[in-house]
Each structure stands twice: as structure tokens, then as C-alpha cells.
Amino acid sequence: MSDAYLPLIEEMLARSVSDEAIPKPLRESMAYSLVSGGKRLRPRICLACCALADGSIESALPLACGVEMIHAYSLIHDDLPCMDDDDFRRGKPANHIVYGEAGAVLAGDALLTHAFEWMLAHAPDKPEELGNYVRAVRVIAEGAGARGMVAGQSLELSGALEAGKILLEEVHSKKTGALLRAAALAGGYAAGADDRTLRALDAFAAQYGALFQIADDIADAAAEKGSDKNCVSVYGLERARSLAQQAAYEAREALRPCAQHAQYLMDLIEGTLRAAIA
Numbered sequence: 529m530s531d532a533y534l535p536l537i538e539e540m541l542a543r544s545v546s547d548e549a550i551p552k553p554l555r556e557s558m559a560y561s562l563v564s565g566g567k568r569l570r571p572r573i574c575l576a577c578c579a580l581a582d583g584s585i586e587s588a589l590p591l592a593c594g595v596e597m598i599h600a601y602s603l604i605h606d607d608l609p610c611m612d613d614d615d616f617r618r619g620k621p622a623n624h625i626v627y628g629e630a631g632a633v634l635a636g637d638a639l640l641t642h643a644f645e646w647m648l649a650h651a652p653d654k655p656e657e658l659g660n661y662v663r664a665v666r667v668i669a670e671g672a673g674a675r676g677m678v679a680g681q682s683l684e685l686s687g688a689l690e691a692g693k694i695l696l697e698e699v700h701s702k703k704t705g706a707l708l709r710a711a712a713l714a715g716g717y718a719a720g721a722d723d724r725t726l727r728a729l730d731a732f733a734a735q736y737g738a739l740f741q742i743a744d745d746i747a748d749a750a751a752e753k754g755s756d757k758n759c760v761s762v763y764g765l766e767r768a769r770s771l772a773q774q775a776a777y778e779a780r781e782a783l784r785p786c787a788q789h790a791q792y793l794m795d796l797i798e799g800t801l802r803a804a805i806a
């Protein structure tokens with residue numbers, strides 16, 4: 529997919545960690561994980577949702593980049609020995625392999641707080657736009673926090689899945705889905721979207737989050753690195769593929785009220801589905 533959003537996102541992300549007031553080792557560690565070739569899925573979704581609701585890309589760009597900083601922090605912390613204990617990320621040594629565990633914890637802490645500083649430092653000047661911008665920052669905090677992504681990580685580590693006390697879908701919708709949903713809604717808020725459009729974006733994001741996670745689980749299973757608690761191990765490959773198709777269908781349906789302006793998101797759904805069922 530040719531993507532006009534990517535250069536804007538990359539430029540702002542690189543700029544966000546170029547401040548020489550940040551001590552050099554910390555800055556390098558932050559930049560190592562932030563400016564390092566991710567797909568930029570969450571910021572692209574944020575900008576596409578803003579455009580769908582007829583907002584200006586400039587108004588959503590700091591929010592989109594804030595979400596990506598939070599995503600980068602979550603990956604750094606997830607790779608730590610006390611969490612998922614992974615030595616590699618995006619084909620490179622994980623942050624803690626290069627900068628040590630303390631350096632990685634601090635880079636994650638700094639990226640999380642930097643995200644909110646960056647988003648608020650770029651809040652709109654016009655008072656009439658401020659309310660929606662604050663709503664966007666709030667939805668991002670909710671998606672990232674103790675009822676969102678961190679809740680998902682905590683549930684996964686708690687053993688509740690293994691004990692059959694919660695469903696895989698609940699963990700996934702929090703651990704992976706909550707930040708994707710926050711990105712979509714933040715884009716909608718930045719555009720001043722009406723309630724009908726916000727509901728459509730919310731429903732799209734919930735289904736796209738499920739599709740994304742199933743595709744990720746199928747890719748992990750193909751690479752023989754899946755955990756014993758993912759979609760493929762729980763449901764089997766065929767059922768996982770049909771769940772992916774169902775989620776893609778629901779995601780498209782959710783966008784139906786704004787279908788005229790939803791081509792970017794429709795293409796994203798198709799790309800993720802293709803990866804799942806290839």
C-alpha cells in the first residue's frame with residue numbers, strides 16, 4: 529500500500545527523540561526502539577480515522593505519534609526477562625540486550641511519559657478544538673492503562689487463562705485491541721467526528737484488533753514461536769482462519785456508514801486478512 533502518512537509519522541517520531549536535553553544514553557535507547565522500522569500501524573490508523581471524519585492530518589499527527597511512543601514502550605517492557613523474555617525485536621537485538629535491563633526499563637518509562645508530554649505540548653491553540661483534543665488524550669490513556677493494555681498484560685501473566693477463568697479474547701481485546709481502538713478513536717476525536725462516526729470507528733477498531741491478533745498468532749504458529757495460549761493452539765489453524773475472515777467481515781461492515789471515505793481502512797483490513805489466510 530502506498531502510504532502518504534508514513535513519512536509524516538517517521539519525521540515526527542525522529543524529531544520527538546532528538547531533544548538534546550534528554551541525556552544521551554537515554555535518548556539513544558529511546559530512539560533505538562522508536563525509530564526502528566515498525567509498521568506504524570497504530571499511527572496510520574489514527575490518521576486514517578481522522579481523515580475519514582474529514583479532520584486535518586496535522587491535528588491528529590501528535591496523537592498518532594504519542595500512541596506509537598506508547599506502543600514502543602510496551603514492546604520494550606514486554607521483551608524484558610521478567611515479562612516475555614525475548615532477545616530479539618524486529619530482527620534486531622531487543623532494547624535490554626543493547627542497553628541493559630535498567631536502560632530498557634528507563635527507556636520504556638521515558639517513552640510512556642514523553643508520549644503524554646508530546647501530545648499535550650502539541651494541543652491545538654484554538655479553544656473550540658481543545659475539548660475534543662483532551663478527549664483524544666484521555667481515550668489514549670484509557671487504552672494504554674490499567675483497564676486497557678496493561679490490564680491485558682496483567683491478565684496474561686496472572687495464569688487466569690490457563691486456569692480457564694477468562695477467555696483468550698478478553699486478554700487479546702485488552703492487550704492488543706485497546707491501544708488500536710484508542711488510536712482509531714483519537715483520530716475521530718481530533719477530527720471532531722459526530723457520535724455515529726465515532727461508534728463506527730469504535731466497532732471497526734474492535735473487529736480489526738481481533739483480526740490483527742489472529743493474524744499475528746497465525747504468523748507466530750507458522751514460525752513455531754507461538755505460546756500454548758494463542759488462537760491457533762486454542763482453536764486450531766482452520767478455525768483461526770475462519771475467525772479472521774469473520775472479524776474482517778465485521779470490520780468492513782462497521783465501516784459501512786462511512787464507506788465512501790474508508791478506502792484506506794478497507795485496504796488495511798484486506799492486507800491483514802491476506803496475511804492471516806495466506
Ligand code: GRG
Pocket residue numbers: 565566567568569570601602603605606611618677678681703704741744
Ligand atoms: C508491557 C504493559 C506492557 C504491555 C505489553 C503490546 C504488548 C503488551 C506486548 C507485545 C507482545 C506481542 C507480540 C503482542 C502481539 C501483538 C502485537 C502487539 C504485536 C506487535 O505489534 P506490531 O506488529 O509491531 O504492530 P511493529 O513492530 O510493527 O510495531
